[in-house]
Amino acid sequence: MINHHPTSDVLAQFVAGNLPASVSVLVSSHVELCAECARSVQRLTQQAAIDAFGELADETAGDELLVTDMTSELAGEFEFELEDFDECIAAITAEEADDKRQLPQTVTEIAVGGERIALPTALRSIPLKEWQGMGKLSRSRLALDDGDLRMSLLHIDKGGSVPCHTHKGFEITLLLQGSFTDEMGEYRKGDFIWLDGQHTHQPVTEEGCVCLTVSSDAIHFTQGMSQLLNPIGRFIY
Amino acid sequence: MQTFVSAGAPDKGSANINSHPETQVPPELSVWLVRVADARDKQAFTRLFQFFAPKIKRFGIKQLGNEAQAHELVQETMSNVWRKAHLYDGDKGAATTWVYTVMRNAAFDMLRRVKAKAEMNLGDDIWPIEQVQSEEALPEFADHLMEKQMLAYVDSLPEAQRAVVKGVYYQELSQEQLAQQFGVPIGTIKSRLRLALAKLKQQMGDQQHD
Ligand SMILES: [Zn+2]
Numbered sequence: 001m002i003n004h005h006p007t008s009d010v011l012a013q014f015v016a017g018n019l020p021a022s023v024s025v026l027v028s029s030h031v032e033l034c035a036e037c038a039r040s041v042q043r044l045t046q047q048a049a050i051d052a053f054g055e056l057a058d059e060t061a062g063d064e065l066l067v068t069d070m071t072s073e074l075a076g077e078f079e080f081e082l083e084d085f086d087e088c089i090a091a092i093t094a095e096e097a098d099d100k101r102q103l104p105q106t107v108t109e110i111a112v113g114g115e116r117i118a119l120p121t122a123l124r125s126i127p128l129k130e131w132q133g134m135g136k137l138s139r140s141r142l143a144l145d146d147g148d149l150r151m152s153l154l155h156i157d158k159g160g161s162v163p164c165h166t167h168k169g170f171e172i173t174l175l176l177q178g179s180f181t182d183e184m185g186e187y188r189k190g191d192f193i194w195l196d197g198q199h200t201h202q203p204v205t206e207e208g209c210v211c212l213t214v215s216s217d218a219i220h221f222t223q224g225m226s227q228l229l230n231p232i233g234r235f236i237y
Numbered sequence: 238m239q240t241f242v243s244a245g246a247p248d249k250g251s252a253n254i255n256s257h258p259e260t261q262v263p264p265e266l267s268v269w270l271v272r273v274a275d276a277r278d279k280q281a282f283t284r285l286f287q288f289f290a291p292k293i294k295r296f297g298i299k300q301l302g303n304e305a306q307a308h309e310l311v312q313e314t315m316s317n318v319w320r321k322a323h324l325y326d327g328d329k330g331a332a333t334t335w336v337y338t339v340m341r342n343a344a345f346d347m348l349r350r351v352k353a354k355a356e357m358n359l360g361d362d363i364w365p366i367e368q369v370q371s372e373e374a375l376p377e378f379a380d381h382l383m384e385k386q387m388l389a390y391v392d393s394l395p396e397a398q399r400a401v402v403k404g405v406y407y408q409e410l411s412q413e414q415l416a417q418q419f420g421v422p423i424g425t426i427k428s429r430l431r432l433a434l435a436k437l438k439q440q441m442g443d444q445q446h447d
Contacts, residue, residue, distance in 0.1 A: 092282070092316045
């Protein structure tokens with residue numbers, strides 16, 4: 001049972017194509033695991049399609065008649081010339097159909113702690129970099145250029161934890177396997193957790209877990225000895 | 238290639254397809270899409286193009302911010318519609334929803350190419366466009382008998398070797414990728430593959446002497 005989902009606003013931005021690539025990948029990976037959000041995304045996509053192609057949803061006019069007027073006005077701006085239209089169609093219809101089935105271009109599952117874990121479809125073209133370990137933590141960065149955002153697969157072995165830390169920017173975690181708990185609750189496979197600088201947490205895992213994370217900045221450890229670890233904040237996220 | 242009259246350009250007269258703008262989606266859209274998929278029907282495609290192109294351009298201007306890119310989005314989207322129409326399944330939703338998905342994915346990848354100089358196309362991975370269930374993820378051999386026989390040989394291998402052979406020859410993964418997938422050094426992958434191929438060769442050789 002998945003208890004933590006992206007907000008409806010995040011889902012709407014996802015459907016609109018407005019989120020950064022790594023965040024979109026994470027939301028997509030959650031949607032693949034979550035029937036509830038899959039239904040929401042389907043609904044939102046239908047609505048977006050209506051906005052783009054159907055009865056014109058106009059922000060300024062609520063009146064039906066006005067909407068029609070606006071439509072002809074807008075259409076006037078986007079005139080097409082018949083012959084050019086034909087040229088474009090001719091060029092496209094000269095192309096062959098894509099019969100090639102899409103094969104994953106990278107790994108589709110990983111082995112961690114003796115277990116094989118299927119990776120989300122959204123990751124299928126994104127290469128994994130080499131795994132690096134530190135204590136019970138290991139992580140592999142995903143080779144995706146996305147500005148300041150970094151995406152990683154993170155494995156915390158049985159009984160491991162990440163010392164109490166806060167996020168300077170934001171951190172999104174999708175639990176792919178196993179479970180962990182922190183001050184705010186328990187998280188299981190499929191849970192989507194979005195934390196920002198206001199939150200401080202210390203995830204602990206009894207059975208071990210594998211997460212997909214996106215982070216906007218290095219994490220910052222907040223307590224005692226663990227502050228010595230701040231240089232490795234960059235390592236984890 | 239300048240196919241569109243830009244906003245504010247002098248009116249060139251009556252050659253304006255969209256002079257009767259649809260405020261309602263024509264019910265035939267889905268039929269046209271299926272005809273494109275099944276019969277490569279150019280007339281059906283022309284109808285789709287006429288309906289969608291102006292609206293895609295409007296979306297492109299909003300999303301990508303300029304006319305030239307919006308124009309590119311029209312071509313990219315409609316080209317994908319032509320080439321991938323067989324992935325549309327009328328039972329799974331409206332034609333407009335599917336075309337929206339194709340369009341949004343293309344816009345997303347275009348924006349990434351411009352902003353992040355990223356060449357990798359991710360749109361169709363993030364928002365899958367295949368609604369038609371593919372029966373088998375593995376590519377088919379032309380020769381079914383041979384395929385069956387080959388698979389039988391491969392399946393007789395010890396599990397670790399079998400996984401490597403399938404990874405290399407069916408999924409077309411590199412040895413580095415497999416090493417990562419199985420969490421073993423690359424040398425292990427190489428030796429498993431060598432052993433597996435030797436064994437397969439031997440089995441097939443035996444077969445030919447029968
Ligand atoms: Zn959900």
